[in-house]
Amino acid sequence: xxxxxxxxxxxxxxxxxxxxxxxxxxxxxxxxxxxxxxxxxxxxxxxxxxxxxxxxxxxxxxxxxxxxxxxxxxxxxxxxxxxxxxxxxx
Numbered sequence: 001x002x003x004x005x006x007x008x009x010x011x012x013x014x015x016x017x018x019x020x021x022x023x024x025x026x027x028x029x030x031x032x033x034x035x036x037x038x039x040x041x042x043x044x045x046x047x048x049x050x051x052x053x054x055x056x057x058x059x060x061x062x063x064x065x066x067x068x069x070x071x072x073x074x075x076x077x078x079x080x081x082x083x084x085x086x087x088x089x090x
Contacts, residue, residue, distance in 0.1 A: 041082050044068065049089040052080060057089070 044050070048060045050070065058070035061077055068085065070078050 040088055041085060044082075044085065044088070050085045051087040051089065052078075053084045053086050 044060055044063060046060050046062060049057065050060055051057050052070065056070070056072060056078065058072040058078065060068060061071040062069040063082070066081065067079050068082050070080065072078055
């Protein structure tokens with residue numbers, strides 16, 4: 001067992017270091033970004049101006065657990081998934 005660790009110890013250590021670097025540089029920042037986006041979506045309420053992933057600017061008129069309705073002009077409401085909101089303007 002000890003000879004096996006001595007032979008492959010450097011390789012195992014290198015793998016562990018690369019896994020840690022990968023986690024801290026790629027996975028952790030992405031998790032933080034997703035959490036921030038989810039908090040923004042959860043805080044939406046009617047009357048808030050938003051921009052969608054398609055670049056459409058509008059005002060939230062109603063929210064359901066799955067969808068959001070955005071008013072873009074008089075009499076024009078678009079229904080889309082909640083995740084398609086990328087930015088809140090006010």
